[in-house]
Amino acid sequence: MRIFSVLAAMVVAVIVLAFTLERETTMAYLQGDAGTEQPASENDGAAATPMAATAKSLIRVVAQHSVARDIDSAVVLRGQTQAQRQVEVKAETSSTVLSEPLQKGSFVEAGQLLCKLSPGTRGAALAEAQARQSEARAGKAEAQSRVPEAQSRVAEAQARLDEALINQNAATKLSEGGFAAETRVKSADATVASARAGLESAHAGVQAAKSGLQSADAGIEAAQAGVAAAQKEIERLEIHAPFAGLLESDTAELGSLMQPGALCATVIQLDPIKLVAFVPETEVGRVHVGALAGGRLAAGGADVQGRVTFLSRAADPTTRTFRVEIEIPNPDLRLRDGQTVEILIAADGAPAHLLPLSALTLNDEGTLGLRTLTPDSVVEFQPVKLLRDAPEGAWLTGLPDTVDVIVVGQEYVTAGVKVDATFRETAK
Structure with a gap:
């Protein structure tokens, strides 16, 4: 088998050499150089006609008439499966594991x-916080009772002030008529001033009672926060699964010490799973x-089908590509995370020609x-784009709706x- 490979390589090398270094000589040989033709015999009479000579010098090729057909197009990608969700459940507090x-x-x-931790002294901390809450509520009740008392003192001080003002007015009138001594007027003025001071003091008492009530409210809120913190700390002793799924690792071992951030x-x-x-x-x-999209696993060749659920609006700065995600039902969990998959995404149909792969070639620029x-049998080069392979050949775009393609030569x-x-018949 190695000898045949070497011989085939030598033949290909000779052909390439003939069409690169000795192109003109080779073309002349293929077309049939007129100088190599035998001179016409006199007995043949008139020489061959120019049309016959021209036809004899043309290169013979085999062509195929092709008509474009609308086919379903698809974007072919290579990606991998990815779990719909994956999370590392970690501890939020320090304690030892009690669960198997x-x-x-x-x-x-x-x-x-998933993991249950030892409560330690957290129950006592909760009881202490609840006791402080009860104490704060009792303090609020006491503060509330002081407000009406302070308000009653204001009313009492206001009545004394009113009485003092009346006595002051009477003493002033009697003093003006000569019926009362000056000292009585001075005494009435002092009583009025004292009543005013008592009223102001009563108002200050009301403000103090209201401030005490606000302080009691703040104490209750602080006690409630303490109770909530203690309860939350107890809740953190049990670590639960955030969603239904499979354990990718064992849960924490019995008796192990968990710190905040330790993996449970x-x-x-x-289910469902994503193709990325x-x-x-x-x-x-x-x-x-x-x-609509489908995928074929590289291992096993299983086919899956789903729909595109996400297409990135921002390109990856390095590869200039856009992330696409396809959601696939996976009720039996036969698809695993990280499997390689070939993905086909349905796209709008396009007119294309079904032609043999052997007809493809490259021009001097490598296109x-x-x-x-042409209708006059003149050769043209038409750039094409490979849409997808087929058992009969390849679907190609970039050509006119009808075209004559050289398939041999x-x-x-x-x-x-x-x-x-x-021309040969087109395969159905």
Whole structure:
């Protein structure tokens, strides 16, 4: 087998050399140089006609008439499966584990207990916080009772002031008529001043009572916060599954010391599962959210189907690609996280030609295309784009709706050369 490979390589090398270094000589040989023809015999009479001579010098090729057909297009990507959700459940407090560990691979329901920690002195801390709350409420009741008492003192002080003002007015009138001594007027003035001071003091007492009531309210709120903190600390002693899924690791071992941030377990959700890939910017315009998509696993070849649920609006700064996610039902959990998958995303249909892969060629600039024929059998080069493979060949775009394609001999002609074409039937 190695000998045949070497011989085939030598033949290919000779052909390439003939069409690169000795192109003109090779073309002349293929077309049939007129100088090599035998001179016409005199007995043949008139020489061959110019039309016959021209037809004899043309390169013969085989062509195929092709008509474009509308086909369903698809964007082909390569990606991987990814869990719908994955979370590392960690401890929020310090204590030792009291619960037996759950084995990795086990299925857990949402809210199921994963790790239970020792309460320690947290129950006593809660009782102390509740006692402070009761004490604060009692202090508020006492403060509330002081407010009416202070308000009654204000009313009493106001009455004394009114009485003092009346006595002052009477003493002043009697003194003006000579019926009362001056000392009586002075005494009445002093009594009025004292009553005013008592009224102000009573008002201050009311303000103090109200301030005491506000302080009691603040004490109650602080006590309630203490109770809530103690209760929350007790709640943190039980670590539950945030959602239904599989344990990717064993839960914490019995008796182990947990610190804040220590791992209790890793839970993943695989139903539904996501297919994740990255679309190049040349194809991103053909992908839409909600489009039908399918995938084939690299291992096992299982086919899955779903729809596009996310298409990134921002390109990756390094690869200039856009993240796309496809949601796939996975009730039996046969799809695993991280499997390689080939993804096809349905796109709008496009007119294309079904032609054999052997007809594809490259021009001098390295552009992929086909060599086609004009109605006058002149060769043209048409760049094409490979849409997708098929058992009968390849679906190609970039061509007119109807075209004559050279399928045999395209490597021996160039654009602008006239050829002698023979057409073959198109495969159905």
